[in-house]
Structures are given as C-alpha cells and as structure tokens.
Amino acid sequence: MQQTVILTLLDLISLKGIFSFGYVLFVLITIGVIIHDKRDPVKALSWIVVLILLPVAGFLLYIVFGRNHRKEKLFNRKELHDLEQIDEMSREQVYAINNAALLLRSEITENRDIITLLLNSNKALLTNHNRIRVLNNGTVTFDEIKAALRGARSSIHLEYYIIEDDPLGREIAEILIGKAREGVEVRLIYDDVGSWGLSRRYIRHLRNAGVEVQCFMRVVFPWLTSKVNYRNHRKILVVDGHIGFTGGINIAQRYLTGTKMGPWRDTHLKLEGEAVRMLQIVFMTDWYFVSKQQLTDHAKYLPPTTVRDECLVQIATSGPDSDWASIMQAFFAAITRAQHHIYISSPYFTPNEAVLTAIKVAALSGIDVRIMIPSRSDSKIVYWASRSYIGELIDANVKVYLYRKGFNHSKLIMIDGVFASVGTANMDMRSFEDNFEVSAIIYDRRITEELEEQFLEDLSRCRLVTREYWETRPVLHNIYEAVARLFSPLL
The missing domain is CATH 3.30.870.10 (Endonuclease Chain A)
Incomplete structure (x- = not known):
C-alpha cells in the first residue's frame, strides 16, 4: 500500500514537471514571437512581464489580446476593384499636390506634408x-x-x-x-x-x-x-x-x-x-x-x-488591416509641425511613446498645448492610466484640464486654427493600433476655429490641474495610477 502511494506521488510529480516544462517552453516560444514581431518595445515588454507574472492566464491573455494582426492581415482591402481605383487616384493626387500650381491655396501649402502622408499611407483622397x-x-x-x-x-x-x-x-x-x-x-x-x-x-x-x-x-x-x-x-x-x-x-x-x-x-x-x-x-x-x-x-x-x-477634407481610416497606423501618424505629424497652439480632447488618454514625446516637445518648445480629459470615466482602469500621464505633462508645460460637467466623450485635435480632426479615434494605443477607426481630417479655418471656440468654452467647465493640486493628491491615487500605467500599452 505504502509503495503504491509513493509511486502515485512520483507519477504526479513527474506529470507536474512535464506540465511545468511544457508551459515554460510555450512562454519562451511566445516571447520569441513577440520579439520577432519588432513591435513597440514598451508594449512588448509589458506582454513579457504579463507572461512571466501570470502563469497560464498570461498566455491566454496574450492569445486573446496580444497577437499582432497588422502583420497577420485580417483581410486585404486590395481585393476590391473599387479600392484599386482609389489607389490609382491617390497616386495621381500625390503627384498633383506636389506639382500643380492650382493647389497653392494656403490650406494646402500649410498642410501639404499631412495631406501627402495620408495619401501615401491610407489612400485618403483630398476632397474640396x-x-x-x-x-x-x-x-x-x-x-x-x-x-x-x-x-x-x-x-x-x-x-x-x-x-x-x-x-x-x-x-x-x-x-x-x-x-x-x-x-x-x-x-x-x-x-x-x-x-x-x-x-x-x-x-x-x-x-x-x-x-x-x-x-x-x-x-x-x-x-x-x-x-x-x-x-x-x-x-x-x-x-x-x-x-x-x-x-x-x-x-x-x-x-x-x-x-x-x-x-x-x-x-x-x-x-x-x-x-x-x-x-x-x-x-x-x-x-x-x-x-x-x-x-x-x-x-x-x-x-x-x-x-x-469649398472645405478641404480627408477621410482617414486605420485598423489592423492596414500596413500603417495612419491616423496616429497624422496626429504625430500635425503635432510636430504646430507653430502656435495644440488643443486636444480625448475621453481616454493613453498615448504611445511617439505621440506623448511629440506633445511634450511641442510644449517645451513654447507651443500652447492644452489637453482636456474627463474628471470621471466609464472605465476605471483607463481613468487611472490616463491620470498617470498628468505629472509628466505638467512638467513639460502642458496645460491639463479635467472636464467636470458630466462626461466629455469628444475626440478632437485642433492645431493653429488650420488643422482639425473629428472622428472615432481616441488618443490611446487601442485606437492607434487595434481598432478600426475613421476620422475626418479638416483643413479649413472656419470649421477649425468653430471647433476651437467650443473647446475653449468647454474649458470653463474644467479644472486646470495645477502643480500644487497634483502633488497633494492622495498617495493611494499615485499607486492606482502607477499600476494602471503598467497595463496602458495593453488597454
């Protein structure tokens, strides 16, 4: 009897060892795949930490949320004859924008780089x-x-x-x-x-x-x-x-x-x-x-x-079916070429490193950068993750406002009175990389100024986050923000 029990225990230990070895092997293979994808290092490291700290659950989470479909191509838009025609039209428009004298309107010359970027990366035709x-x-x-x-x-x-x-x-x-x-x-x-x-x-x-x-x-x-x-x-x-x-x-x-x-x-x-x-x-x-x-x-x-x-508009899309994160690239390009001011409203603010750096560099360069986010949110973890960026934004002279009269869900960027984006994309990694999004990119002073006037009116319903207010917030909030920030690349 005793011998039987010992043999059974040895069998269980052996099975456990085989399972542990198998799981470690799976984790190592998955880490190898993550590294091979050459994705954003911050996001890659976040997934590696999850895999190591959460046995089994981490692997399942990666299978569900972590795979890079921009490389796998969920579907190929080039199948459609309609889009083949758009492709040809976009190439013709790129040539025209860079060569035709008739396109020397100020709205085009001031935004030529963004217009061309979206034509090349997204086949987003410029409409007049x-x-x-x-x-x-x-x-x-x-x-x-x-x-x-x-x-x-x-x-x-x-x-x-x-x-x-x-x-x-x-x-x-x-x-x-x-x-x-x-x-x-x-x-x-x-x-x-x-x-x-x-x-x-x-x-x-x-x-x-x-x-x-x-x-x-x-x-x-x-x-x-x-x-x-x-x-x-x-x-x-x-x-x-x-x-x-x-x-x-x-x-x-x-x-x-x-x-x-x-x-x-x-x-x-x-x-x-x-x-x-x-x-x-x-x-x-x-x-x-x-x-x-x-x-x-x-x-x-x-x-x-x-x-x-006459009102110049490009309809830009992005999603895991595209080679390029076109909307994010347009935001990045617009922010880096700002001359006077940048106004951003986003209900979920967890930007990638490129856009975050562009925002901070613009503010440090003397650009008036104002960001409006909700003081309350319908997503707790995203709320705390968004707040985790406030301290470094304030350090870079960015003015951060917390909207207090309800919930502000607007997804807007306005720059220098000549560029505006209104659409479905939040200023977050999910909108940049994972979701199928659409934005109207507008190059029109009247519409942009109307959006800016509404933004400035909304600021009257906000609280400006001062250094004193931020440094005296509860210690527990700091902990919530730090933990949520770790998961921000995965949200």
Whole structure:
C-alpha cells in the first residue's frame, strides 16, 4: 500500500514537471514571437512581464489580446476593384499636390506634408467641395440623423460600434424599418463586442422588415478568440450617397440623457459633398468584409455632388488591416509641425511613446498645448492610466484640464486654427493600433476655429490641474495610477 502511494506521488510529480516544462517552453516560444514581431518595445515588454507574472492566464491573455494582426492581415482591402481605383487616384493626387500650381491655396501649402502622408499611407483622397455642420451634443446630432433617415430615397448605410435596444435604439430601428418597407436599401453593420447587449429580437425585427444586418467579427464566449481585441469602433451613416455623419456618438440613449456621471458631451459631424463619397467607400469596404457582397452600383452609391462650397477634407481610416497606423501618424505629424497652439480632447488618454514625446516637445518648445480629459470615466482602469500621464505633462508645460460637467466623450485635435480632426479615434494605443477607426481630417479655418471656440468654452467647465493640486493628491491615487500605467500599452 505504502509503495503504491509513493509511486502515485512520483507519477504526479513527474506529470507536474512535464506540465511545468511544457508551459515554460510555450512562454519562451511566445516571447520569441513577440520579439520577432519588432513591435513597440514598451508594449512588448509589458506582454513579457504579463507572461512571466501570470502563469497560464498570461498566455491566454496574450492569445486573446496580444497577437499582432497588422502583420497577420485580417483581410486585404486590395481585393476590391473599387479600392484599386482609389489607389490609382491617390497616386495621381500625390503627384498633383506636389506639382500643380492650382493647389497653392494656403490650406494646402500649410498642410501639404499631412495631406501627402495620408495619401501615401491610407489612400485618403483630398476632397474640396464639402459642407460641414459641427454637432456638439446628442440632441442636435440625432435630430439631424433622424431627419436625414426620414428623407432617404435610395439607400441608408449605417456602421456603429454601439447600438443599444433602448428608447433611442428602438426609435432608429422603427425609422429604418419604415424606410425598408418603402423600398429604400437599408444596410447595417454593428460591432459584436460594442453591441454585446443587442437583443436577437431587435436584429430579427430589422431583418424581417428587409433591413440587411451584419455583425462585425462575431465573438462567441467562452471560447477565447483574438477577434475580441480588434473591434470596429467606427460610427458612420451615409444616406443616399449625399449626406454623411461621423464622430464620437453611437446609437444609445445615454448620448441624449447622460449617465450617472452627468450630461454626455460629444462632437459629431454632418457632411455633404465629396467627403461623403469617401465615407461611403469605407462603408462599402467594410460591408464587403462582413458580407462578401460588393456594392457595384456606383451611380446609386457614389453619386456626383452638387455642393459647391469649398472645405478641404480627408477621410482617414486605420485598423489592423492596414500596413500603417495612419491616423496616429497624422496626429504625430500635425503635432510636430504646430507653430502656435495644440488643443486636444480625448475621453481616454493613453498615448504611445511617439505621440506623448511629440506633445511634450511641442510644449517645451513654447507651443500652447492644452489637453482636456474627463474628471470621471466609464472605465476605471483607463481613468487611472490616463491620470498617470498628468505629472509628466505638467512638467513639460502642458496645460491639463479635467472636464467636470458630466462626461466629455469628444475626440478632437485642433492645431493653429488650420488643422482639425473629428472622428472615432481616441488618443490611446487601442485606437492607434487595434481598432478600426475613421476620422475626418479638416483643413479649413472656419470649421477649425468653430471647433476651437467650443473647446475653449468647454474649458470653463474644467479644472486646470495645477502643480500644487497634483502633488497633494492622495498617495493611494499615485499607486492606482502607477499600476494602471503598467497595463496602458495593453488597454
């Protein structure tokens, strides 16, 4: 009996040793893969620390969240004939911008480097004939959206990260159902993680009425999948190919009525003109990815515009399907060439080292840099991670403001009154590297100055973080910030 027990214990020890050796081997192989990816050293080291400190769980977390899909290519946009044409047009526009005398307008000469960068890295065509209305809250935004939807005659294309089955979500659904029954083509893409709570009944109700509904990269739990980490964070609506919307606002009641944090402050855009064609192409590309259906009727989906107003806009996208982190690169380029001021509003502020350094160098060089972040957040770990950057920003003469009248979800950059970005990308690593994002890059003094005026008005609802205030915060806050900062490359 005793001999049997001893043999059993030896067998268990042997199995444990084999398991331990196997796990160590897996960790070493995974570390090798991380190093071979040649990714951001900070992010790479963060994952290595997680793998070492969290046995088994660290490996599973890496499988779900850590793989580099920019190299693996989730899908290839060059499959689409439409985008092959855009590729050719972008090459022609790069040549024109660098050679044509007719493009010597100040808005172009002052931003030529960024325009060319986005043409080369993102095939983002520069559009001229556009009309833009800035929408500064959910009420105004959804009044415009509902009016545009009700006026649709040909097609409605929606693509949202979050759609909720709440009063607003149901009202939008009823409008879509009514238009589909009138014969309007209605297509909807929702993100499976962002719209996790969207009921099957809601989707079935739409489909039964003739609305084409597709889910972006479905995630089925409890089976772990890397798809959970690469989400479609875009907010796009295109009506009849003539009216477009994009910005920070999803389809959910809280964008109208606020949350327990208070009123919801956000910024959205209504666009008419050539830029709407570019938004439509983004939707058409994403629709192909989720449905394998090409929308080839260009006369219907990409009609010519009658808008003659002049407002220079590039619709820039980024995501793990692209060779370049185009939106991040545009932000970096714009920050490094600032001459007078930089205004940034971001609900989640965890920038990568390149953008953080650019911001600090600009401020140390005498540029007026102001960053607005929420004083409260809907994500605790991101909240503490964002705060972890405040001390070094203050040291570099950056003015940091905490928005106190509710929750400011606006994602904005305005520089020198001549450059603005309004879109879905936060100033964080997830938006830069992992999520599918879209931003309207605007080279227009009137629109940029309007955005800057609203930003400066929002500062009256903020608290400026002084050195005295920061140094007297509770010690426990410092600990929270330090721990959250360790995970910021993974958030």
